[in-house]
Amino acid sequence: MIQGHFISLAIQMPQRLDSPTGDYLVEIRDQFQLFGKIQRITNNLNEIEQRASEFLDQYSDIAFLWEQDLETSF
Amino acid sequence: MNTYRLWTGRLDLIVEMYNKIIETLLPVEKPLMMERIQKMNKALQSGIDTLKWNSDNIDPFINQAMGIVQDVDELVKKMKSNVEKMKTEMNHWSETPLFVRRNKTQPPEDVESLHTASVVARFDLIKSQGKEIHKLMKDTTDNVRPNKQSREWKNYVDYVNGLVIDGITNGIDSSMTYLAEQISYSYNVNNPLLQPIFDIKVALSDRKVQFEPSIGCNER
Numbered sequence: 001m002i003q004g005h006f007i008s009l010a011i012q013m014p015q016r017l018d019s020p021t022g023d024y025l026v027e028i029r030d031q032f033q034l035f036g037k038i039q040r041i042t043n044n045l046n047e048i049e050q051r052a053s054e055f056l057d058q059y060s061d062i063a064f065l066w067e068q069d070l071e072t073s074f
Numbered sequence: 075m076n077t078y079r080l081w082t083g084r085l086d087l088i089v090e091m092y093n094k095i096i097e098t099l100l101p102v103e104k105p106l107m108m109e110r111i112q113k114m115n116k117a118l119q120s121g122i123d124t125l126k127w128n129s130d131n132i133d134p135f136i137n138q139a140m141g142i143v144q145d146v147d148e149l150v151k152k153m154k155s156n157v158e159k160m161k162t163e164m165n166h167w168s169e170t171p172l173f174v175r176r177n178k179t180q181p182p183e184d185v186e187s188l189h190t191a192s193v194v195a196r197f198d199l200i201k202s203q204g205k206e207i208h209k210l211m212k213d214t215t216d217n218v219r220p221n222k223q224s225r226e227w228k229n230y231v232d233y234v235n236g237l238v239i240d241g242i243t244n245g246i247d248s249s250m251t252y253l254a255e256q257i258s259y260s261y262n263v264n265n266p267l268l269q270p271i272f273d274i275k276v277a278l279s280d281r282k283v284q285f286e287p288s289i290g291c292n293e294r
Contacts (some may be wrong), residue, residue, distance in 0.1 A: 002173050005193045006249045009167065010242050012197050013204035017211055018228075018235045024242055031243045037250035044257045051259060052289055056276070059283065066281050 164241025
C-alpha cells in the first residue's frame with residue numbers, strides 16, 4: 001500500500017506539460033532507478049520475514065504442547 | 075575624455091551581457107533565441123565593421139545595441155529563473171518522505187490510517203506545486219512567444235517535461251530509500267532507541283502458533 005502511494009506521486013500534477021491530458025505514470029513505471037529501490041524494500045521485508053520465522057523456530061522443540069491433543073497423548 | 079569612458083563602460087556592459095547569453099544558453103534553449111541572437115548580431119555589426127571612435131553616431135548605436143541586448147538578456151534570465159523555480163518546487167517532493175516513522179509504536183491499523191491521512195495532505199500540496207510549475211511554464215511561453223508547432227519549442231517542452239519526470243522520480247526514490255532504511259533489520263538493530271513502527275503478536279490459534287497480523291511465514 002505504502003509503495004503504491006509513493007508511485008501515486010506520478011499522477012499528482014494537474015496535467016502533463018507536453019499534453020493537455022494524461023499523467024506521468026508510464027514514464028515513472030519505467031524508471032530503472034526505482035527498480036533497485038523496490039528490490040531493496042523487498043529484500044528488507046524478506047529479511048524481516050526470515051528473522052520472524054527463526055523466532056518461531058525457537059519454540060519448535062516444545063510444539064507438541066500445542067500440536068498434540070492432551071487426552072490422546074496421555 | 076569622460077564621453078569615451080562612458081562609451082567604453084557601456085560597451086563593456088553590452089559585451090558582457092552578450093557573451094553571457096551566448097555562453098549560458100543550453101542547446102535546447104539556443105534555437106528558441108536564434109532570431110533574437112541574429113537581431114543582436116545585426117545591431118552590433120556596425121560597431122565591429124564601420125564605426126570609429128570619432129564617428130558621429132556612436133550614442134545612437136550604443137543606445138540601440140544596449141536596448142536589444144538587454145531585452146534578450148532579461149528574456150534568457152526569465153527562462154532560466156522559471157526553470158530554477160520549477161526545480162525548487164520539485165525539490166520539496168524529495169525533501170520529506172511520503173511515509174514518516176512516528177516516535178511511538180502504534181497498532182498496525184493506526185499506522186495505515188495515519189499514513190493515508192498524511193499522504194492525502196501531502197498530495198494536496200504537491201498538486202498546488204504542480205499548478206505553480208504549469209504557471210511558470212506559461213510565463214516562459216508568454217515571454218518567449220514561440221511557434222508552438224515548431225520543433226524547437228517541442229524540444230524545449232520535452233526538456234522541461236524531462237525535469238518534471240526527474241523531480242517525480244527523485245521524490246519517489248527518496249521516499250523508498252527512507253522506507254527501505256526504516257524497515258531494515260540492521261538499521262533497527264543499530265538504532266536501539268527507535269520504537270517499533272508497529273507491534274505484532276504471537277498467538278496460539280487452532281493448535282498453530284501464528285503472528286497477528288499475519289506475515290509471510292505466519293503459521294507454525
